[in-house]
Amino acid sequence: MTQPESVNAAPARDAAALPDVSHLVVGVLGGTGDQGRGLAFRLAKAGQQVIIGSRTAERAQAAADELGLGVRGADNATAARESDIVIVAVPWEGHAATLAELRTELAGKIVVDCVNPLGFDKQGAYALRVEEGSAAQQAAALLPDSRVTAAFHHLSAVLLQDASVDRIDIDVLVLGEDREATGIVQALADRIPGMRGIFAGRLRNAHQVEALVANLISVNRRYKAHAGLRITDV
């Protein structure tokens, strides 16, 4: 918040302290969907090497060709194996099955879950109850050999994919148990102009971050917006 320095003399978020991630290869599982394609576009545009993963290599390649920017396409297993950081942007319906199949390929990788388990009815969106607590916790349970984080939940797929939008001024809440991994994911978010990666807790607090998308959908409906979040005073 805007406030006198006396209230907060401590150093705020120090972007320079985050690691250099420019050399890391980013895979996007479900990269042919709106959210995945939008993230792949933004990260590739920022100079990151990106591999789009899909169930079939052909569909992934077609999406990659459309994006250009050096983006490659591959089946999900190949994309996972050849990436350092793997963003999971599959539909919630396919979340558990996709991850269970890729346990070996994802071992040792930083996994970034951005899936929002939502239901929809006449009154709009609502959070689904997830047995493990959240999509991110489900991922952590299915991928015990991976470094599972959660991030990139609140991005508008419309804005991500709109090439006429140069900056997306929002904050990306990054959650996880592994401080090095969350730092890398924060740094990845920071690569996209306008975005900041903000550490926002452990995976046990991922549910509400995922579910908040239902509220952003209500905001979007009421205000005809593409709403996102900024964290104040950081």
Added chain:
Amino acid sequence: MTQPESVNAAPARDAAALPDVSHLVVGVLGGTGDQGRGLAFRLAKAGQQVIIGSRTAERAQAAADELGLGVRGADNATAARESDIVIVAVPWEGHAATLAELRTELAGKIVVDCVNPLGFDKQGAYALRVEEGSAAQQAAALLPDSRVTAAFHHLSAVLLQDASVDRIDIDVLVLGEDREATGIVQALADRIPGMRGIFAGRLRNAHQVEALVANLISVNRRYKAHAGLRITDV
């Protein structure tokens, strides 16, 4: 988000369309706690008539005297009866019992629940599971004759109470089923310099708004901040 007008040509939030609430009396149940006292201070400073409610009139009066600004103190039942809008800022432990007792006094009133059901352990804060889904839904279940809304969850009690802080630049997410009531609560938030009341959905989506305070606590710990939210593109 900052973006070309073409992306969002629709009117954003129109503060002028919100009702005039300057004449409404605001009660704050649990007004002797940090959050309640902070809200009472900010609203009174903004020119609102405020009554602090507490279990005993004496404690409420002592807190009111400390605040000045014309704030009155009363027992919870009297505060509820004499107010148009009643903010519920009691500890989660006393939430259900306090509201159940005040059903008659709160009938017909706009009730604003700002309670965050959280647990704490060595790893920090986490969301408690609430039978009804959320504190706000519990309030709605216990107060069928009231107009229950949820708002003011993400405010730092430290900043609210710090008289040297003139503005608190954050957004207040307002939830509820009753559009007139949520509009009044939005307008109330707008009275405090720097704050905006943003409609953010129905009460079934209150849980994640309440629980997000656990994430803000993580943010505060990591960044030595008093974090809040801004909604972008609105």
